[in-house]
Amino acid sequence: MSLLEIHEIGEVIRKVRKDRGLRLEDLADENISPATISNIERGVPHVNLEKTKYLLRKLELDLETLPSLMVSEQQEMEETKFELFKVELLLDIEDLNQAQKKLEQLNLDDGHPYAATAHFLKGKLNRIKKNWKRAERAFFNAIRLANQGNPGRESNIEAAAYNELSLNSFGQNDMKQALKYTENGLEVFQPGGERPQYEFILKRNRAIYLERLGRLGEAMQIVQEAWPQIREMVQIETILSFYWLRSDLLRRSHMFDEAITYAKEGLELARINRHHDSMFDLWTVLGSIYMNQKRWDQAESSFEMALKLADQVLHEDKLVTVHARLGVLYMNRSDGGDPYETIQKAIQIGERTNSATRLSYALQVMGDYFRKQDDLEQAILYYNKMLKLAQKHDYKKKEYLALFRLSQCYETVDEQEFHQCLRKLYQVQQELQEEEGGVQEEMD
Numbered sequence: 001m002s003l004l005e006i007h008e009i010g011e012v013i014r015k016v017r018k019d020r021g022l023r024l025e026d027l028a029d030e031n032i033s034p035a036t037i038s039n040i041e042r043g044v045p046h047v048n049l050e051k052t053k054y055l056l057r058k059l060e061l062d063l064e065t066l067p068s069l070m071v072s073e074q075q076e077m078e079e080t081k082f083e084l085f086k087v088e089l090l091l092d093i094e095d096l097n098q099a100q101k102k103l104e105q106l107n108l109d110d111g112h113p114y115a116a117t118a119h120f121l122k123g124k125l126n127r128i129k130k131n132w133k134r135a136e137r138a139f140f141n142a143i144r145l146a147n148q149g150n151p152g153r154e155s156n157i158e159a160a161a162y163n164e165l166s167l168n169s170f171g172q173n174d175m176k177q178a179l180k181y182t183e184n185g186l187e188v189f190q191p192g193g194e195r196p197q198y199e200f201i202l203k204r205n206r207a208i209y210l211e212r213l214g215r216l217g218e219a220m221q222i223v224q225e226a227w228p229q230i231r232e233m234v235q236i237e238t239i240l241s242f243y244w245l246r247s248d249l250l251r252r253s254h255m256f257d258e259a260i261t262y263a264k265e266g267l268e269l270a271r272i273n274r275h276h277d278s279m280f281d282l283w284t285v286l287g288s289i290y291m292n293q294k295r296w297d298q299a300e301s302s303f304e305m306a307l308k309l310a311d312q313v314l315h316e317d318k319l320v321t322v323h324a325r326l327g328v329l330y331m332n333r334s335d336g337g338d339p340y341e342t343i344q345k346a347i348q349i350g351e352r353t354n355s356a357t358r359l360s361y362a363l364q365v366m367g368d369y370f371r372k373q374d375d376l377e378q379a380i381l382y383y384n385k386m387l388k389l390a391q392k393h394d395y396k397k398k399e400y401l402a403l404f405r406l407s408q409c410y411e412t413v414d415e416q417e418f419h420q421c422l423r424k425l426y427q428v429q430q431e432l433q434e435e436e437g438g439v440q441e442e443m444d
Helices: 003-019 034-041 049-058 066-092 096-106 115-128 132-147 157-171 175-188 198-212 216-232 236-252 256-272 276-292 296-308 318-331 339-353 356-372 376-392 396-410 415-436
Strands: none
Touching: 003 034, 003 049, 003 066, 034 049, 066 096, 066 115, 096 115, 115 132, 115 157, 132 157, 157 175, 157 198, 175 198, 198 216, 198 236, 216 236, 236 256, 236 276, 256 276, 276 296, 276 318, 296 318, 318 339, 318 356, 339 356, 356 376, 356 396, 376 396, 396 415
């Protein structure tokens, strides 16, 4: 008996039982337990075939009528699967009200073969709405049901749910937990199964979380290992994000010429595919490379190109980085715009979008601006804000950088605070060495 037939027979049995108003316990006896009946209904493949035949006899379902019932059930299952497909499409275009309405109309219980998919989509709906706890519960329900063979690991719902859990943690600025969930997702991913795109989505997201945590070498290793498979990636957004990642990681490794090559290749691919969100990312990283090279005109032109796409950016928090870097650019040339206003705009967007990693960078830049003006009081104010944000979210490398900047300010004005900063700096360095074996100052 094939896996498909097992699922279909199980669903026929479940439907007949429910139509007759029977509980699992009502069908159980000394020959078959409620747990075994549940396994049969869920299509668990290791159930003894004789137990299935026994249950069919108890329900007075003969083998002659079963094929027609299975055909009918298969049609109904295909319709349900297509309705769930519509829900996922509605979520992708963020028509949340219609997606929620369809899920409520389907109202699949946990015994249904597509219950794991339904929970996954409920989780995705709540994540987009930023209902973090509800989203988390739904994703764990999807994982639980997928583990029970409903619909089974070959669907890769489990891997997809772990990916969504990582995004759920990312939305709450918990990078370490987000990273763990991507690792869980990659562990359970089934090659050759459904949703093949999640292998690369999980790898891409893992590299991004490592990059945000300042673990650049590990992030680059993931990108380099995935690169030979880039033509196998089915989503253009995933391909383009790997171009952005590779370019930015090369920039931060001071390999500027190679970084420019990948940024420009990515920009051409994004232009051909009219993928404006990725074009924004790639223009931003290209401007950052030129700024590292002190090619101010090219940098400003690139940032301006990025801002022309601002209205089409999917996530507003990305604007924090481009405004902060423009502020740095204006600090380094006398004929540019107003650095204070530009950096302040970055901070305001960062606060509004609750993007801790990007906001901490904008606060650092504002501190750098005031330190350059010899206004150490204001510089200390912004570095302390950066420090508190880093400590709140356990961003050790950003905490290290904030303490280093504060020690630079206190060195000539307050010897006691200077030594306190150095002690704290040493403590954070020790913690980083325990975690990763060393400290590498981020080059934003």
